[in-house]
Amino acid sequence: MYVESITLLTKEYNEYTVITPKVLDIVKRSGVQNGTVTVLTKHTTTGVTVNEALECLESDIENFLGRLIPEDYPYSHARMLMVVQQEIQQDT
Numbered sequence: 001m002y003v004e005s006i007t008l009l010t011k012e013y014n015e016y017t018v019i020t021p022k023v024l025d026i027v028k029r030s031g032v033q034n035g036t037v038t039v040l041t042k043h044t045t046t047g048v049t050v051n052e053a054l055e056c057l058e059s060d061i062e063n064f065l066g067r068l069i070p071e072d073y074p075y076s077h078a079r080m081l082m083v084v085q086q087e088i089q090q091d092t
Contacts, residue, residue, distance in 0.1 A: 002030035014062065018053045 004026045008017055023037060039048050051057060 002032055004030070014065075016053075016058045016061075020053075 006019070006022050006026070008019070010017065019039070023039060027037060041048055049061075
């Protein structure tokens with residue numbers, strides 16, 4: 001088994017990042033000839049999808065998620081996060 005991690009820092013609130021070249025480089029470095037690759041995220045607010053990197057597909061996904069999970073909905077956890085952000089700002 002070969003394990004390697006990559007770290008991605010996004011610039012946008014919602015962002016799609018193609019990681020295929022990074023994964024291919026890791027597989028090459030590993031020297032593994034046969035097997036499977038597992039990609040996972042360690043953070044709860046990220047997701048991994050497998051699809052073609054078509055701009056129109058990304059906009060379809062973004063539009064669908066915007067309808068399914070609207071940004072301006074009064075989510076309970078959003079109120080908690082606002083309090084934490086306010087506390088952080090007061091400490092700085």
